Amino acid sequence: MATMADPNANKWYAKGLRFECTGCGDCCTGPPGYVHFNDDEAQAMAKVVGLTVDKFRKAYARKTEFGWSLREHKNAHGFDCVFLDRITEPGKALCKVYEHRPVQCQTFPWWPEILSSEKAWKATARECEGIGRGDFVPIEHISIERDRTPK
Ligand code: SF4
Numbered sequence: 001m002a003t004m005a006d007p008n009a010n011k012w013y014a015k016g017l018r019f020e021c022t023g024c025g026d027c028c029t030g031p032p033g034y035v036h037f038n039d040d041e042a043q044a045m046a047k048v049v050g051l052t053v054d055k056f057r058k059a060y061a062r063k064t065e066f067g068w069s070l071r072e073h074k075n076a077h078g079f080d081c082v083f084l085d086r087i088t089e090p091g092k093a094l095c096k097v098y099e100h101r102p103v104q105c106q107t108f109p110w111w112p113e114i115l116s117s118e119k120a121w122k123a124t125a126r127e128c129e130g131i132g133r134g135d136f137v138p139i140e141h142i143s144i145e146r147d148r149t150p151k
Helices: 039-049 053-060 118-125 139-148
Strands: 016-018 059-063 067-070 072-075 080-081 131-137
Touching: 039 053, 053 059, 118 131
Parallel strands: none
Antiparallel strands: 016 131, 059 067, 072 080
């Protein structure tokens, strides 16, 4: 009986990768960027801040050529995501909508472009201190997160 070849078997990260988020918040700041979200994600975040979706978009988001993205605030760290909270716990950078953050945030650092090569992974490690920490994350988990990253 023929068996299906495992599409992940030949990936450079087939043996898994070490990653453990420290909550430093560095992936939520830095140079200007995008945190895109869809209508369902807008609804979930609007509920957290107690606004209608329309009011939520006006207060926390901006329109880009690709859709809606969260606003950013420029400060000494760079361009912080509008939901990055550096006040509540001194020395920490927390996400105010963590449980309902967009899928783009949930799947970091397992984005296809970061996994495209070991070089890209190592380059991201310079920005994310969680890369290379903790236990190995198995490829089964990595590939699920990679494949649910918004295109
Ligand atoms: S930069 Fe990395 S370690 Fe820091 S909060 Fe983001 S994912 Fe976690």
